[in-house]
Amino acid sequence: MNEDLKRYICLGCGFLYDEALGLPEHGIEPGTRWADVPENWACPDCFTPKHRFEMVEIPYASGEPHLPRLGPILPPPEPSLHVI
Amino acid sequence: MKTSFVMRAGARGYNKLVSTGPLATYVSGHPEAVLTRHSSFNFGPYQAGRPGFGRLRVFGDEVFSGPGCGYNIHRHHNFIICAFVLQGELTHINTVGNIDQLTPGDYYVFSAGSGGKHCEVNLKNDDMHAIYMWFLPDQLLLPPSYTRNRFDALANRNRLVTLVGNADGALRLSQDVTVSRLSSDTEVGFDYTPRSASHGVYVFVLEGEVHCNDATLARRDSSGIWGAERINLRTGPQESDLLIVETAL
Numbered sequence: 358m359n360e361d362l363k364r365y366i367c368l369g370c371g372f373l374y375d376e377a378l379g380l381p382e383h384g385i386e387p388g389t390r391w392a393d394v395p396e397n398w399a400c401p402d403c404f405t406p407k408h409r410f411e412m413v414e415i416p417y418a419s420g421e422p423h424l425p426r427l428g429p430i431l432p433p434p435e436p437s438l439h440v441i
Numbered sequence: 442m443k444t445s446f447v448m449r450a451g452a453r454g455y456n457k458l459v460s461t462g463p464l465a466t467y468v469s470g471h472p473e474a475v476l477t478r479h480s481s482f483n484f485g486p487y488q489a490g491r492p493g494f495g496r497l498r499v500f501g502d503e504v505f506s507g508p509g510c511g512y513n514i515h516r517h518h519n520f521i522i523c524a525f526v527l528q529g530e531l532t533h534i535n536t537v538g539n540i541d542q543l544t545p546g547d548y549y550v551f552s553a554g555s556g557g558k559h560c561e562v563n564l565k566n567d568d569m570h571a572i573y574m575w576f577l578p579d580q581l582l583l584p585p586s587y588t589r590n591r592f593d594a595l596a597n598r599n600r601l602v603t604l605v606g607n608a609d610g611a612l613r614l615s616q617d618v619t620v621s622r623l624s625s626d627t628e629v630g631f632d633y634t635p636r637s638a639s640h641g642v643y644v645f646v647l648e649g650e651v652h653c654n655d656a657t658l659a660r661r662d663s664s665g666i667w668g669a670e671r672i673n674l675r676t677g678p679q680e681s682d683l684l685i686v687e688t689a690l
Contacts, residue, residue, distance in 0.1 A: 364581070368498060369485070371519035371553055373581060402516045411492075413577065421555065421582035 365391055366413045369405030378422060443669040445654065446491070450661035453502070454480035454487025460510065467513060469562055474507030481645070481663060494665050495641045495688030496616050499575035502661060504568050505529075511562030511569075517553035519583075521576040521614050523605060524549055524561070525592075525622075525684070527647065529569030535559040537587045546592045548604060550612045554583035572647075572684065579616050588612045594624040594682075601631065601685070617689035624682045625649075630675035633685060641667035641690045644674065649681025 362376040374380065374394070379387040383401060385394060391412075398407050456478045460470035468476055478484075481500035482493045492498075498520070505511050514534065524531065525548040533541045535551055536558045543549065551559060563569035590612050592604055603611045606619030617640075623629065635642055644653050645663040652675040653664045666672050667690055676683070 366519060366577070368483075370515070371517045373518055402518070413581075415577065415579065415581050418554070418580040418583040421580075423555070423582070 362388070363391060363412050364415065365410040366415075367400040367403065367405050368409050368411055369400060370403040372400050372402045374410065375422065443666065445656075445664055445666040445669075447656050447658070447664045448481060448490070448662065450479070450659070452490070453661075454478075454484060454490055456480070456485060456487070460507070467515070468510070469513045469560075470505075470507050470510040474505070474510030476503065476505050476510055476512075478503045479661070481643075491665075494643050494686075495690045496577045496618055497574060497643065497686055497688050498577060499573060500643070500645065500663075500686075501573040502570075503573055504570050505531075505561075505563035506568045507563075508566065509562060509564065512560060514558050514560040516556065516558050518556050519553060519578055519581055521550060521552045521578055521616060522559070523551070523574045523576070523614075523620070525572045525574075525604070525620075527570040527572065529563060529567045530565050531569050531571055532562045532564050533559065534562075535585075535587055537585050539587045541587075541589055543589065546594060547589060548592065548612075549587060549589040550605060550614050552578065552583060552586045552614065554578070554585040556582075557585035572645075574620070574686065576614065576616050576618055576688070578614075583615055592622055592624075597624065599623075599625045599627060599629050601633075606687075619685075619687040621685045621687075622683065623676065623685070624680075625676040626680050628676060628678050629681075630673070632671040632673055634671045635667075635669065635687055638668055638670070639690050640687055641665060642669070642672055643686040643688070644672070645684045645686070647682040647684060649679055649683075650677035651675070651681060651683050652677075 379385040458476040460474040479502040
């Protein structure tokens with residue numbers, strides 16, 4: 358993980374925006390900086406405006422974030438040619 | 442170096458929310474219910490005050506009036522939400538799986554962690570008064586949890602009791618925070634010693650009068666102090682009740 362990527366918490370409800378993860382379901386790609394999130398964007402859970410988020414330096418709990426990790430795209434495995 | 446501020450009751454943010462109109466989906470109650478909230482720190486539209494104190498972000502002094510008044514079920518993450526019931530009866534419902542009814546002295550710690558919803562409602566005709574505190578957690582997306590306990594004011598008269606923190610009988614939470622309460626019916630003086638110079642102490646007067654170092658605090662006044670080796674506190678001769686929140690800064 359790029360250590361420079363920051364996390365921001367909604368002061369209205371605690372919703373987390375992690376720059377490393379983005380919000381792909383809201384059209385915000387992983388790696389999107391907070392500054393590049395549109396100013397009119399609001400918390401998807403409680404509609405608190407963007408300026409009412411606070412940058413936090415808090416580690417994740419064990420096993421979190423529980424999201425599919427986007428790894429490098431690997432070529433498909435070679436078809437096996439074993440003759441049974 | 443010791444630093445402090447005093448916040449008078451009237452300097453806090455104030456919201457009056459009604460269960461009809463634009464907030465009808467957020468504020469519960471029928472036919473008309475009124476929820477009032479005095480915020481010590483910035484919350485919602487209140488932006489004239491302090492953003493928080495250490496790990497404390499919300500300190501709300503709230504009253505739910507009218508049948509069914511409260512907050513409809515809504516979602517949280519991460520914040521550790523505590524309620525301390527002062528008057529009336531609070532019904533708390535959460536997606537951890539609890540339906541709880543709390544009366545004066547009862548308090549809970551609801552850690553929303555990786556996601557949890559809750560509903561706060563007064564089902565009785567009498568007003569419900571509670572203090573709500575929100576703390577940042579020390580880890581993000583923890584498993585949601587709910588614990589509750591009771592402060593027995595009579596049995597603990599004139600004694601400082603740890604309600605939340607690392608102490609016998611206290612509720613634990615995943616943050617470097619301690620909440621204590623003193624209910625007195627006579628003058629009680631003592632020195633409160635913070636754990637370190639990097640801990641701040643927020644003193645909030647629920648009832649009565651408290652002398653806090655050089656300041657005299659009346660009902661619902663408060664003071665935040667940090668960088669102090671000890672804090673001198675003395676309650677007034679009449680009945681007094683105070684909450685002390687100690688937090689890493």
